[in-house]
Amino acid sequence: MRRREFLAFLGSVVAAWPLAARAQQPERVRLIGVLMNRAADNPDGQDRIAAFHQGLQELGWNVGRNVRIDTRWGEDDADRERKSATELVALAPDIILASGTLSVAALQQVSRTLPIVFAGVTDPVGAGLVASLARPGGNATGFMIYEYSLSAKWLELLKQIAPSVTRVAVIRNSDNPAGLAVFGAIQNAAQSLGFEVTPVSVSVRDAGEFERIIAAFARSPNGGLIVTQTASAVQRDLIITVAARYKLPAVYAGNFNVRASGSLISYGPDIVDQFRQAAGYVDRILKGEKPADLPVQAPTKYRLVINLKTAKMLGLDVPATLLARADEVIE
Numbered sequence: 001m002r003r004r005e006f007l008a009f010l011g012s013v014v015a016a017w018p019l020a021a022r023a024q025q026p027e028r029v030r031l032i033g034v035l036m037n038r039a040a041d042n043p044d045g046q047d048r049i050a051a052f053h054q055g056l057q058e059l060g061w062n063v064g065r066n067v068r069i070d071t072r073w074g075e076d077d078a079d080r081e082r083k084s085a086t087e088l089v090a091l092a093p094d095i096i097l098a099s100g101t102l103s104v105a106a107l108q109q110v111s112r113t114l115p116i117v118f119a120g121v122t123d124p125v126g127a128g129l130v131a132s133l134a135r136p137g138g139n140a141t142g143f144m145i146y147e148y149s150l151s152a153k154w155l156e157l158l159k160q161i162a163p164s165v166t167r168v169a170v171i172r173n174s175d176n177p178a179g180l181a182v183f184g185a186i187q188n189a190a191q192s193l194g195f196e197v198t199p200v201s202v203s204v205r206d207a208g209e210f211e212r213i214i215a216a217f218a219r220s221p222n223g224g225l226i227v228t229q230t231a232s233a234v235q236r237d238l239i240i241t242v243a244a245r246y247k248l249p250a251v252y253a254g255n256f257n258v259r260a261s262g263s264l265i266s267y268g269p270d271i272v273d274q275f276r277q278a279a280g281y282v283d284r285i286l287k288g289e290k291p292a293d294l295p296v297q298a299p300t301k302y303r304l305v306i307n308l309k310t311a312k313m314l315g316l317d318v319p320a321t322l323l324a325r326a327d328e329v330i331e
Contacts, residue, residue, distance in 0.1 A: 027066045030286055032056075033093035034069060035084055035107060037076040037100035037120070044236070044254075045073065045099075048119070048275040052097060055279025061286075074103055076234045077203070078175040081106040089114060095285055097278055100230075101178040104129050104140055111139070115291050117281045118142035119274040122178035122229065124296055133296040141291040142281060143274040144298050145229060145253075148185035153267055154226050154251045155186065155193050157304075160322050161265055161311070162249035165224035167196050169217050169248075171239055173230035174201035182228045197226075202235045210235065211242050218246035225250035229268070249314055264310045269299030303327040 034052070038045030049071065053063070061067040070091055072084035085106035088096055095115040098104045104118045105127065121144050124130045131137035133144075158165055168190065170183050183199045190197045198217070202210045217223055225248050227239055232254050240263050243250045252266040281294055307330040311318050323329060 029065075030061075030067050030095075031091065031093040032067060032069045032282065033088040033091060033096040034071040035081070035088055035096060035098045035103040036071065036073050037081070037103050038073060039075050040073040042073075042236070044232075047272050048099065051272045051276040052279050055276040056282065059279060059283040061279075061283065074106070076100060076102055076173055076176060076230065078102065078106075082109065085110050095282055097275075097282060098140075098142075099275075100176070101127050101129070102176045105177070108138075108140065113139055115285050116140040116142070117278050117285065117291070119278045120145055120229070120271050122146065123148065123181060126181060127177055130296055133298070135292070136294065136296055137292050139291055141294045141296055143277060144296055145269055145271065145274075146299060146302075148182065150268075150302075151182060151185040152189035152193070154253065155189055155195055157265055157267055157322075158224050158226065158249065158251045159193060159195075161251075161306075161318055162224055162314075162316055164222050165249060166194060166222045167198070167217075167220065167224070169198050169200045169214065169223065169225050171200050171202055171225060171227045171231040173203065173228075173234050174199075175203060176230040178230055182230070186226060202231050202239065207235060207238050210238065214242050214246060214248070218248055223248055227252045229253040244310070244313070247314055249316065263307050264314065264316075265307065266305045267302060269302050274299070305330065 036045045056067065063069060072088055074081035074084045081102045089110045095117065096107060098107055098116050098118045100120045101122055104116060104121060107116055108129065116139055118140060119142055121129065121142065124144055125132060129140050158168065170186050172183055187197050200213050225243055227250055231239060232252065250264050252263060253268045254266060254271060285291060304326045305328045306318060306323065306326045308318065309331065
């Protein structure tokens with residue numbers, strides 16, 4: 001081989017080395033932080049996480065190969081949420097999935113630049129998490145649970161399934177700003193439907209006080225409960241137990257509650273499916289899109305679930321018209 005040909009051949013080999021090296025490099029592993037507003041052993045939280053993982057896998061993200069997931073459990077408690085948010089942001093993830101209003105608010109207090117996809121948020125505009133639903137404009141976007149107008153629906157359902165109820169205790173998490181706003185919407189709708197409503201707070205710190213309040217409420221006749229999403233996040237099992245103990249008809253904002261023994265009726269969106277959909281937004285942002293440009297999505301389908309066993313225990317006859325509308329009847 002002549003010298004000029006040899007040098008040309010050697011140059012082509014050297015030029016190919018970087019390409020070969022790049023081809024042999026492992027795929028970049030992305031870090032996703034997750035902040036859940038549930039306890040680590042909460043079955044609802046586990047179902048939502050599983051749906052998110054499934055959604056990611058369907059989009060080609062596999063734990064251990066091209067993605068790592070670090071999860072914190074804030075329990076919808078303001079102090080825990082802030083601590084968990086600080087820990088997650090310190091890990092410098094590529095993106096964070098946040099469950100519930102309190103989780104998103106805690107994260108945005110730490111960082112206004114780290115991309116956030118949320119699910120299970122009640123009023124992202126009113127809570128100051130996004131500028132608008134169509135154009136979020138900041139570092140967060142995702143999936144909202146419902147609009148406040150849904151509050152009237154819970155009162156209407158309670159009136160249909162338990163016509164004697166005139167007093168309603170609205171169970172909420174007072175640490176969560178969404179809990180305060182939801183009560184306001186229920187209060188606005190209550191007068192026209194003939195209800196007297198009372199806010200009752202529940203938290204992870206004082207279960208005993210909550211039961212004492214409900215026991216006192218149940219001493220007078222014609223009482224019922226509306227259990228908001230923020231309350232279920234912190235004390236689902238306690239609320240169901242107390243409602244059954246004092247024989248109080250209760251409408252729940254989340255479908256998962258009514259499947260438990262002692263629950264009566266629920267009306268709300270499929271939140272587990274929101275976490276599966278959230279994987280799609282995470283995928284799009286990891287591939288270059290910005291949260292500011294992805295619209296916040298509202299639920300398109302709501303589910304009505306009725307537990308006939310509980311209705312029988314409470315001595316309630318469920319109207320046939322209500323049963324006909326139910327998406328699921330538990331017998």
